[in-house]
Structure formats: C-alpha cells, structure tokens
Amino acid sequence: MRVWLLSILLALAAGLVPGKAHAQAAPVTLDAARCEALAGGRFQKLEGAATWITAASFVAATPARQAYCAVTGYVNPTNVFGMYLPVDSWNGRYLVRGCGGSCGNAAVELACGLHLRDGYACLITDMGHTSSTIDNNWVAGNLQGLVDFAYRSTHVTTLAGKAIAAAFYGTPARKSYFFACSTGGRQGMIEAERFPEDFDGIVAIAPASMGPFGLKRAATVSDVDAFNSRADGSPILPGRKALLIHRAVVAACDMNDGIRDGLIGDPRRCRWEPEALACKPGANLRDCLSAEQIAVVHKMYGWRGAMKGSELNWIGNFIRSAPLPGESWQPLFDLGVGRGDPDTIESMINPNNPDLRPFRGNGGRLIMAQGWSDYSVMPLPTVDYYETMTKTMDGPVATRAFARLFAIPGMDHCAGGEGASAIDYMGAITAWVEHGTAPDALHGVHVVPGAPLDYFGVGLPHLDAKYVAFARDHPAWPAVGVYSLHDAPSPADPRPLALRLGEAIVHAQAIATSAGYPRRSVLNMVQRAIWDMFFRADADSAGQLAALDQVAATDLSPVAREAVARIHAELTLD
Numbered sequence: 001m002r003v004w005l006l007s008i009l010l011a012l013a014a015g016l017v018p019g020k021a022h023a024q025a026a027p028v029t030l031d032a033a034r035c036e037a038l039a040g041g042r043f044q045k046l047e048g049a050a051t052w053i054t055a056a057s058f059v060a061a062t063p064a065r066q067a068y069c070a071v072t073g074y075v076n077p078t079n080v081f082g083m084y085l086p087v088d089s090w091n092g093r094y095l096v097r098g099c100g101g102s103c104g105n106a107a108v109e110l111a112c113g114l115h116l117r118d119g120y121a122c123l124i125t126d127m128g129h130t131s132s133t134i135d136n137n138w139v140a141g142n143l144q145g146l147v148d149f150a151y152r153s154t155h156v157t158t159l160a161g162k163a164i165a166a167a168f169y170g171t172p173a174r175k176s177y178f179f180a181c182s183t184g185g186r187q188g189m190i191e192a193e194r195f196p197e198d199f200d201g202i203v204a205i206a207p208a209s210m211g212p213f214g215l216k217r218a219a220t221v222s223d224v225d226a227f228n229s230r231a232d233g234s235p236i237l238p239g240r241k242a243l244l245i246h247r248a249v250v251a252a253c254d255m256n257d258g259i260r261d262g263l264i265g266d267p268r269r270c271r272w273e274p275e276a277l278a279c280k281p282g283a284n285l286r287d288c289l290s291a292e293q294i295a296v297v298h299k300m301y302g303w304r305g306a307m308k309g310s311e312l313n314w315i316g317n318f319i320r321s322a323p324l325p326g327e328s329w330q331p332l333f334d335l336g337v338g339r340g341d342p343d344t345i346e347s348m349i350n351p352n353n354p355d356l357r358p359f360r361g362n363g364g365r366l367i368m369a370q371g372w373s374d375y376s377v378m379p380l381p382t383v384d385y386y387e388t389m390t391k392t393m394d395g396p397v398a399t400r401a402f403a404r405l406f407a408i409p410g411m412d413h414c415a416g417g418e419g420a421s422a423i424d425y426m427g428a429i430t431a432w433v434e435h436g437t438a439p440d441a442l443h444g445v446h447v448v449p450g451a452p453l454d455y456f457g458v459g460l461p462h463l464d465a466k467y468v469a470f471a472r473d474h475p476a477w478p479a480v481g482v483y484s485l486h487d488a489p490s491p492a493d494p495r496p497l498a499l500r501l502g503e504a505i506v507h508a509q510a511i512a513t514s515a516g517y518p519r520r521s522v523l524n525m526v527q528r529a530i531w532d533m534f535f536r537a538d539a540d541s542a543g544q545l546a547a548l549d550q551v552a553a554t555d556l557s558p559v560a561r562e563a564v565a566r567i568h569a570e571l572t573l574d
Contacts, residue, residue, distance in 0.1 A: 082108025098184020
C-alpha cells in the first residue's frame with residue numbers, strides 16, 4: 001500500500017498523471033524527451049474522454065516562433081485533435097479554437113499558429129469526422145458522428161487538452177478559453193449551455209443554428225435560389241443590381257448612427273424600401289428595379305432575414321454568378337443539403353437553451369458578437385437569443401455581469417466587410433475573466449490590403465498603425481451603432497481604380513487562402529472585394545469594365561482571373 005501511494009505521489013510531482021498536476025508541482029524541463037513522452041496511451045483512461053496520442057514532436061525555436069511541442073491524437077472513437085504547447089514562454093492559459101462549416105479537419109497550424117506566438121497552449125478538433133469544410137458526405141448513417149459534431153467532440157477534446165497540458169507543464173492551466181465563429185460560435189454556445197465548467201471565458205461569434213430564436217426555420221440558400229431563379233436558371237435579381245441597392249440603402253440610412261461613414265449603425269431602423277428604385281416608363285433597366293426584382297428584394301429582407309446594408313454579400317451567396325462563355329447557369333451551393341431532416345438535425349445541434357445559470361455560477365464570462373451584414377448566420381436570431389437569455393437570467397444588469405453581445409455594423413460572416421471588424425477578442429475576454437474589466441465596447445479597426453492579420457483579426461495588438469484605415473468602438477448591447485472615439489477618417493485614395501482593384505484582389509485571396517477556405521469560398525471573397533471597391537469608387541459601369549480589363553491584363557492567379565471574368569460577365573446583366 002505504501003509503495004503504491006509513493007508511486008502516485010512521485011507521478012504527481014512529475015506531472016505524469018493526466019489532470020492531477022497542481023500549482024505546487026516541482027519545476028520540469030520542457031524538452032524534446034518530455035514532449036515525445038506524451039505519445040501513446042498515456043491518457044487512455046482519462047475519465048469520459050479516452051485519449052490516444054498518435055504523435056508528439058518537439059519543434060525547435062526559430063527567429064519568428066518560440067519552441068513548441070506539437071501533439072496529434074484522438075478521443076474515442078474518432079475525435080481527432082491537434083495541439084500546440086509553447087515551450088519557451090507559456091502564458092499559463094489554455095485555448096480551444098473552433099472550426100467552421102462541416103469542420104472535418106484539425107487544422108492546428110491555421111487555428112493555433114498565431115496564438116502560439118502569444119504563449120497559449122492551443123487545441124482544435126475535427127469534430128469527430130473527416131471531411132472538407134463544405135461537404136456532408138460523413139452524415140449518412142453516422143449517428144455517432146452527428147452526436148460528436150453536435151456537442152460531444154468539443155467537450156471531450158477539451159478535457160483531453162487540459163490533461164495533456166497539465167502533464168506536459170507539471171501544472172494545470174490557470175485559465176481556459178474558447179474562441180471561434182460560425183460552427184465554432186455554435187461550439188462555444190453549446191459549451192456554455194451543456195458543459196459550463198469547461199471554460200472560464202468564451203468568445204462566440206455569429207453562432208450558427210440559433211433557431212428557434214428569431215425565425216423558427218430560416219430560409220435556406222436553396223429556398224432563396226428558387227425564388228430568385230427564372231426557368232432558364234438565370235437570376236431575377238442579378239448581382240450587379242445588389243450594388244445598386246446597396247448604394248441606395250447606405251445613402252438613405254448611413255446617418256442613423258450619427259456618423260456619415262458608409263455604415264448603417266442599426267439596420268432595424270432603416271426604413272428604405274426597394275420601391276424607391278422602381279423603374280419608371282422609358283428608364284434604363286440597368287439603373288432601376290423591375291416589379292419582379294422588387295418582390296425578390298422584399299423576400300430577401302423578409303423571408304431570408306437579410307439586414308439592410310448586407311446587399312453586397314448576396315452576390316455569389318444568394319444570387320447565382322453569371323456563367324462564363326460555354327457554361328450554363330449553376331444552382332447555388334447550400335451547406336445544409338445532405339445533413340438529413342433539418343428539424344431532426346437542428347434538434348441535435350442547436351444551442352437553444354437561454355438558461356446559463358450554471359455557466360454564470362461557475363464564474364464564466366461570455367462575449368457574443370454578430371455582424372449586421374452577415375449573409376450566412378442571420379443577425380436577428382442571435383439578437384433574439386441574447387434578449388431571451390436576458391429575460392431568463394434576471395434582466396439586463398444581471399446578464400451583462402457575465403455575458404455581453406456586440407453587433408458590428410458592416411461586418412460580414414465572422415469578420416471582413418466594410419466595417420471595423422478586426423477586433424482583439426482574446427484581449428477583451430482575458431481582461432474580463434482575469435481582471436474583472438467588463439467590455440463596455442469592443443474596439444475594432446478596418447485594415448488596408450496587406451495588413452498582416454488572419455481573417456479573425458488575431459494579431460491585432462501587434463499591428464502597425466499604418467495598416468489601419470479607420471477605427472470604431474462597438475458598444476455592448478442594447479446600445480447599437482458605433483462610437484467614433486478613436487476614429488481617424490481615412491482620406492480618399494486618388495490612385496487609379498485598376499491599381500486599387502489589383503491590391504484588393506491579392507489581399508482577399510491571401511486572407512481566404514490562409515483561412516483554409518475551399519476554392520469556391522476563395523472565389524466568392526475575391527469577387528466580394530471587387531464589388532466593395534466598386535461601391536467605394538465613383539465609377540459607372542463603363543469605368544468599372546475598363547478597370548477590370550486593365551486588371552485582367554496583369555499577372556493574376558487562376559482563381560483571381562476567374563473572379564475578374566465573372567464580375568465582367570455580371571456587369572452586362574440587366
């Protein structure tokens with residue numbers, strides 16, 4: 001008995017018993033041997049999360065990055081994860097990053113590379129299956145996979161990562177965080193609702209599947225494609241008219257937040273109606289809307305739930321792109337197709353419990369963020385969830401003590417767009433959890449092409465001010481609009497439109513590629529960058545076509561060349 005007890009005590013001191021190391025453990029040497037010793041079945045008996053480490057490799061420091069231990073493993077049965085454990089300078093924090101779409105890949109470098117620089121022990125999981133981010137081939141006949149994707153995978157891999165970090169460092173992480181968007185935002189909300197002890201702080205951006213809040217069942221992409229398609233497959237409302245609508249909406253509602261900046265502070269207060277662009281007898285059809293097109297716009301705002309100001313995001317997402325010569329009109333891609341009965345699947349994956357008393361009771365802090373111009377996760381269900389939670393959690397004061405929502409004008413899905421959407425979320429949640437500094441506003445910046453940030457703005461504290469086009473402070477709900485306390489209006493860019501287009505194309509492609517997006521999404525982001533530039537530039541269709549021709553004559557990547565060609569085709573439509 002004494003021998004057994006002594007062996008346990010020695011294991012605790014060395015950090016060899018998963019999850020049992022503590023702050024008083026003896027100092028350890030974080031070297032290659034300690035890293036590689038993690039591999040194998042050492043965590044096979046971890047309670048509730050049987051884990052096997054398939055690889056553990058020590059990576060030496062470089063001038064750009066500290067040394068780290070790269071770990072790959074899985075939690076029974078198929079929840080693969082990747083993890084980076086910083087060696088030279090661990091900040092004592094554990095971070096789990098979420099994934100997007102269908103997940104299907106533990107892209108640890110993409111998720112954790114920049115966080116490693118800041119000293120986080122960081123993990124990401126594939127959510128229990130292998131796939132691309134946009135296919136659902138894994139769903140059919142895979143109930144266990146659906147359970148893992150719905151709620152189990154994030155929890156069990158979180159437990160595994162905590163145990164691995166504690167064993168490697170000889171002490172547990174002092175604080176644990178979650179940060180992600182879309183499917184990742186849904187992961188964060190599921191954690192707050194179902195596993196309230198997993199994290200001290202959660203950042204959930206544009207959490208997917210927020211029904212039944214807001215619309216009971218929002219229109220799918222396929223629904224929208226159906227009501228905007230003629231018999232030959234061509235769109236009733238072409239993409240180029242989304243730019244026309246966007247100009248009119250912004251002109252009408254820009255000042256509803258008191259700042260003329262091309263952003264609509266609160267789209268719910270925008271009273272613009274598409275009839276304002278109705279074609280008059282003898283009018284040029286390229287510059288107005290037919291009755292059929294007006295009906296489509298009403299459906300986009302009403303049935304689909306798109307907000308005023310999101311019109312540029314309809315292009316390629318809800319409006320079919322014009323075909324190139326030799327092509328036919330193709331239906332839009334819908335990620336929801338192939339996931340089985342929507343009501344059954346939604347019942348499994350929805351983060352639909354507004355009672356977060358266990359999370360609050362455990363000291364948890366929650367930051368929710370939602371872009372007003374989001375085209376994938378509609379804003380109103382997120383807003384309605386937060387307001388329902390506010391009623392459930394004893395009112396605004398009690399709710400704001402542990403959870404806050406931020407609505408970001410002009411922000412697309414997760415980030416990007418016309419607004420100041422690069423935000424230091426990790427700085428905000430850390431200050432709240434560890435210092436009690438609740439965020440009354442999130443400071444956001446809009447960066448110029450070439451800024452060395454990832455799509456989610458990670459690395460913002462290190463950003464040189466020369467990359468900041470403008471900045472805004474986004475107040476916590478229920479305040480809406482933007483505070484311009486730190487704003488420095490950017491001067492108009494006098495350079496030729498073609499030059500600015502070329503820069504925007506290169507930047508959009510680099511951001512989308514670094515985020516690991518499939519080619520279809522990269523193409524959409526490049527096209528969106530072109531439309532954004534057209535919106536800001538004072539050029540008619542002829543000037544836009546001329547600029548595209550100049551860009552097409554330069555050395556473009558295949559996806560950029562296709563984007564330019566497709567926009568060129570769009571500009572010929574009525």
